Amino acid sequence: MNRQEAINYLKNLGLYFQDEKLLSFASLPSNQTKNVWWIDIPCEKITNDxxxxxxxxxxxxxEKVVYYLVIPMQFIHYNHDLFARRDKSGIDNFxxxxxxxxxxxxxxxxxxxxxxSFIHGAFKTI
Incomplete structure (x- = not known):
């Protein structure tokens, strides 16, 4: 499942996204040895709003499960000094x-x- 398929799947379930520009997607590659999702969020997406x-x-x-998390910007702002940062293709990312x-x-x-605590749902796909 890719980003657009996941968005469409969740929309078909009736979920609403406040702003798709503030949405990030991660999936586990089949050859991955570490049980983690790697997520890079461009710092420019983080606003003061x-x-x-x-x-x-x-x-x-x-498991064919899609997790949907909603994280308040306030949480990101409050904890931004704790997050790792890295440059990815010339873009500063959390x-x-x-x-x-x-x-x-x-x-x-x-x-x-x-x-x-930010999980708003776990949805089994077919």
Whole structure:
């Protein structure tokens, strides 16, 4: 499942996305040895507007489950100094390694913060 397929799937379930530009998608590659989702969010997406939310769609192919997370911008702003940053193709990104089981950022120089409370649903695909 790719990003657009996941968005369409969740929309068909009746979910609404505040702003698709603030939506990030991650899936586990079949050859991945580490049980994490790698997520890079361009720092420019993070705004001062606390009414905005960052959405994450995380796909777990072996279980055919799509997780939908909604993270308040206020959480990102409050904790931004704790997040790992990296340059990806000339773009400054917040970088996360979320554990499949705990939804904790386990990147060695990462925040160690849990994102589990931001799960708005886990949906089994066919």
């Amino acid at each position: 606390c009414s905005k939310q960052l959405s994450l769609i995380l796909y777990k192919p072996e 970088s996360f390694e979320l554990s499949l089981d705990s939804f904790i950022d386990i990147r060695p120089n990462g925040s160690k913060l849990s994102f589990k």
